[in-house]
Amino acid sequence: MVAYRETVTSSKIIYEGPIFSVETQDVDLYNGKKAKRDIVRHVPAIGVLAFVDDEHIILEKQWRATIGDFILEIPAGKLDQRDFDEPHHAVERELNEELRMAAGSIEKALGFVETVGFSDAYMHLYVARNLTPIEQNQQLPRDLGETMDLVTMSFSEVKSLFDSGKLIDQKTVTAFLYWNYLRG
CATH class of the missing domain: 3.90.79.10 (Nucleoside Triphosphate Pyrophosphohydrolase)
Known part of the structure; x- marks a missing residue:
């Protein structure tokens, strides 16, 4: 099996607070399909x-x-x-x-x-x-x-x-x- 990198095609912050924010991303997968990612961005x-x-x-x-x-x-x-x-x-x-x-x-x-x-x-x-x-x-x-x-x-x-x-x-x-x- 091989690991492939995803390509972010768009991203948007949907929540922003003092400690963390939530970002939603649209990504292209290695096989040509599209997916969504929700990511919590947290202060270190x-x-x-x-x-x-x-x-x-x-x-x-x-x-x-x-x-x-x-x-x-x-x-x-x-x-x-x-x-x-x-x-x-x-x-x-x-x-x-x-x-x-x-x-x-x-x-x-x-x-x-x-x-x-x-x-x-x-x-x-x-x-x-x-x-x-x-x-x-x-x-x-x-x-x-x-x-x-x-x-x-x-x-x-x-x-x-x-x-x-x-x-x-x-x-x-x-x-x-x-x-x-x-x-x-």
Whole structure:
């Protein structure tokens, strides 16, 4: 089997919001047929594997309207105009806003397309170590309505969630697999 490129013949933004837009495309296929594509164009984001020590990370338990439930996930946030050239700035901001921590070291781990079947959403995954609390007068405000419980979990606890199918957030699964890779 051979993979063929599609040719976009027209495109139109049918929704535009602050975080994402929806584009509809008309495409020509390799076999001469035509098709439509709906694509969610999403602002790039960062996720952070925030280490307390080599055996423990901090996860957030927060309500997500999209699934109508609470979920455990790594700290994350979207890039804004300050961050596109240096995504690690967003890491510093999100650690402050969400964990109320600063990192002694921040390293880029990897990047990935989150939901390639319908979206161009791209996430940069970072590792943050040597966390220290931020003084209250230096804490940034959280996003409107953002609430969360911070949960420190060991590798074995996160692995248990992974093994039982209870670790379901894609960025957090990717971060866990990277953590597992780091452990050799």
